[in-house]
Amino acid sequence: MNSIVSKQWLLARMYEPDLIIVDCRFQLGSPKAGQDAFKASHIPGAIYLDLEEDLSAPIGEHGGRHPLPDPQTLAQRLGQVGISNSSRIVVYDDQGGMYASRLWWLLRWLGHDNVYVMDEGFTSWKEAGYPVTDANPVQVPSTFQYSVCKDMVVDMQTVRLNLDNPSILLVDSREPARYQGLQEPIDAKAGHIPGAINSLWKNVLNDQVTNAWKNIEQLREQLAPISEAIDSGKEVIVYCGSGVSACPNVLALYRLGYEQVKLYSGSWSDWISYEGNPVATGEE
Known part of the structure; x- marks a missing residue:
């Protein structure tokens, strides 16, 4: 089942209205590195979701270092950045897909299967000469209804x-x-x-x-x-x-x-x- 798409695939579709691009770059031990990298340069139109601020719950006695987020809280956050149930979502990072796969899994956990991980990551996109920007993306809030699997x-x-x-x-x-x-x-x-x-x-x-x-x-x-x-x-x-x-x-x-x-x-x-x-x- 093809949940990995190429950078060429994304380049051809990046401006289609139902497509949402999500940047999930992150660096363990340097929590702000991903956000800083996004502010410096990202795929046009991409929004940023942070592993620890958006895709994990606060750390407690149990649950591990990155507990699963509360489903309702995550769904509200997805809606805030413009993700709806009709969205096609492409996620990327620069760490071999590790953090992008986290969001891929979370979306499926919430009942949304129309999600893909971009192969090779952001550096490959940039080195190919594909468009990048440091402009803040326009985010039109939407509603995301979830059904936990x-x-x-x-x-x-x-x-x-x-x-x-x-x-x-x-x-x-x-x-x-x-x-x-x-x-x-x-x-x-x-x-x-x-x-x-x-x-x-x-x-x-x-x-x-x-x-x-x-x-x-x-x-x-x-x-x-x-x-x-x-x-x-x-x-x-x-x-x-x-x-x-x-x-x-x-x-x-x-x-x-x-x-x-x-x-x-x-x-x-x-x-x-x-x-x-x-x-x-x-x-x-």
Whole structure:
């Protein structure tokens, strides 16, 4: 299912009235970097949505470093920037689609499937000589009606209750060293949820072209252990550090036709916030 579009595709359609372009550039550790980059230069007509201010709820005791936003609050924000239920939405970032995929997932979670991620990202767009601007976009408020797709997401309790369930496969999307417990630069504990396999989200990207996604055949080969598990009847739950970098893996599996993949939204940072949750290290 083609949820990735090329920059050429967007260039040909960027002024169509139902198309909304969203810039999701962000940089962990430098929260204002994405907003500053947007102010300096962006695709004409694009609006900016921030990972932490718009696409996450405030951090609490549990829920992870980027908790899911309240659906009504997010829907109101989408309406404020002009997104309606009839909008076609193209999202981009400059980080291989990691943050763009978060908005792709959130929109589908709210019941809006007409959303795409632009391949290769903003730098590729700019280097191709395509138009950019520093002008503030005109935002005509609209109304976004949502219907939450509850079966797209699971919580900590669901994961914990199913640790020994052979019909469920957990997929950890983080760097192998973090998964194995060899290092942990962000969260308080190192390791992974017991039973999870490791499938780094960056492996969905093409080694030869910066920030470009692999094609369907390459993805099919890359994600074979996961797709084979689904084909055998297993349920797949994907997680990462905070529910963001898992989204490219969910999107990649969606492209292969696996719409039923679930996201553990709180992910590792939520898992370790509960005393007594087991932690595994090394390979599974």
